[in-house]
Amino acid sequence: MASRNDTSSPIPIVDFGKFLHGSEQEKENVVKEIDDAFRNVGFVYLKNHGVAKEMVEECFEWSKKFFALPLESKMLAPHPPGGSHHRGYSAPGVEKVSQHKYDADEISKLREIPDLKESYESGNPTDQTQPNIWLPESKLPGFRTFLESYFAVCAALVHRILDALSAALQVPEPGLSPTHEKSLFQLRLLHYPAEDDAEPLRAHKRSRITAHSDFGSLTLLFQDSVGGLEVEDPNAPGQFRPAPPIQDAVLVNIGDLMARWSNDRWRSTVHRVGLPPDVPATEKPFSGPGLGVNTEGQRMPKVAEAEKIVPDRYSIPFFAVPDMDTVIDALPGCWDEESNPKKYEPVTAWGYVQMRMAALYDS
Numbered sequence: 198m199a200s201r202n203d204t205s206s207p208i209p210i211v212d213f214g215k216f217l218h219g220s221e222q223e224k225e226n227v228v229k230e231i232d233d234a235f236r237n238v239g240f241v242y243l244k245n246h247g248v249a250k251e252m253v254e255e256c257f258e259w260s261k262k263f264f265a266l267p268l269e270s271k272m273l274a275p276h277p278p279g280g281s282h283h284r285g286y287s288a289p290g291v292e293k294v295s296q297h298k299y300d301a302d303e304i305s306k307l308r309e310i311p312d313l314k315e316s317y318e319s320g321n322p323t324d325q326t327q328p329n330i331w332l333p334e335s336k337l338p339g340f341r342t343f344l345e346s347y348f349a350v351c352a353a354l355v356h357r358i359l360d361a362l363s364a365a366l367q368v369p370e371p372g373l374s375p376t377h378e379k380s381l382f383q384l385r386l387l388h389y390p391a392e393d394d395a396e397p398l399r400a401h402k403r404s405r406i407t408a409h410s411d412f413g414s415l416t417l418l419f420q421d422s423v424g425g426l427e428v429e430d431p432n433a434p435g436q437f438r439p440a441p442p443i444q445d446a447v448l449v450n451i452g453d454l455m456a457r458w459s460n461d462r463w464r465s466t467v468h469r470v471g472l473p474p475d476v477p478a479t480e481k482p483f484s485g486p487g488l489g490v491n492t493e494g495q496r497m498p499k500v501a502e503a504e505k506i507v508p509d510r511y512s513i514p515f516f517a518v519p520d521m522d523t524v525i526d527a528l529p530g531c532w533d534e535e536s537n538p539k540k541y542e543p544v545t546a547w548g549y550v551q552m553r554m555a556a557l558y559d560s
């Protein structure tokens with residue numbers, strides 16, 4: 198059982214290259230490892246996932262360039278009000294993460310403390326229902342072309358992971374991939390701006406992103422080297438353990454819709470982003486020129502006003518959902534009449550997503 202001081206990550210690392218290119222036996226082993234990870238923690242790190250390292254790095258570069266633009270430029274691609282058209286730029290404090298509760302009081306309580314993050318959402322270029330909202334090309338030439346190509350690469354990885362999950366449940370060929378045929382996925386660029394006071398995060402008065410579970414089927418996450426992502430310990434509710442960045446690995450997790458679809462065989466685990474590890478206690482900047490005096494009476498060089506204690510953090514989640522007309526009813530291998538009956542009523546993916554999105558934004 199983990200304690201508060203347990204800093205080890207419970208998330209296994211799996212070599213997905215052995216599923217993509219290995220022998221039948223290796224494929225079977227990987228399928229079992231992923232199935233176990235999703236049953237136990239709902240998260241897995243995949244190495245050798247097939248998304249080129251250079252492409253991931255380039256995506257982070259574009260993200261930095263995008264968020265470095267002046268606010269008035271970013272606002273040329275604004276996220277529309279409400280939650281039904283989830284594309285474009287949201288300035289810090291606009292999106293409120295909600296936990297999987299639909300109770301109005303709960304949601305308004307969660308809205309009191311906005312996350313200090315900004316985001317840019319894009320989707321499949323072919324999606325007519327939620328068209329992408331791009332900047333004028335002259336504001337960031339090449340941004341759109343790159344994100345469209347990156348979307349396709351991430352979508353392909355989602356489909357290969359669905360193949361592995363289909364094998365785990367022995368879903369007859371062609372498996373689950375056709376239920377995501379339209380690839381109505383969402384590519385999100387996230388920026389958590391630097392902060393000059395680490396204490397609210399250290400004291401858990403605020404998070405960089407509030408504890409939540411994802412609502413779709415699968416999420417892929419690439420994070421920079423800063424850290425701070427934590428997942429709830431499946432054996433100790435309310436306690437969080439680190440999900441640190443791992444070189445060249447993508448973090449993959451189950452969303453609420455997939456947990457429901459699998460009759461809770463797979464877990465949709467609550468996660469949040471807090472203080473990165475190794476951030477020192479805040480030194481308040483000294484006023485006046487020259488040397489200052491700290492709280493212990495020592496003379497110290499003045500800390501530049503601009504110095505930030507909590508560094509910027511960038512992450513790139515990619516959220517998958519099934520095609521909207523897919524009926525989410527317990528998958529084969531996840532239920533039986535006698536010992537493991539179906540827990541949930543069937544619902545279409547569309548109905549489910551609308552309910553979740555409405556809670557995210559003020560309408």
Ligand SMILES: O=C(O)CCC(=O)C(=O)O
Pocket residue numbers: 385387406411418420426468470511512513514
């Ligand atoms: O920034 C991260 O590492 C996590 C982001 C996340 O959980 C989300 O956007 O749903």
Ligand SMILES: [Fe+2]
Pocket residue numbers: 409410411468
């Ligand atoms: Fe998330």
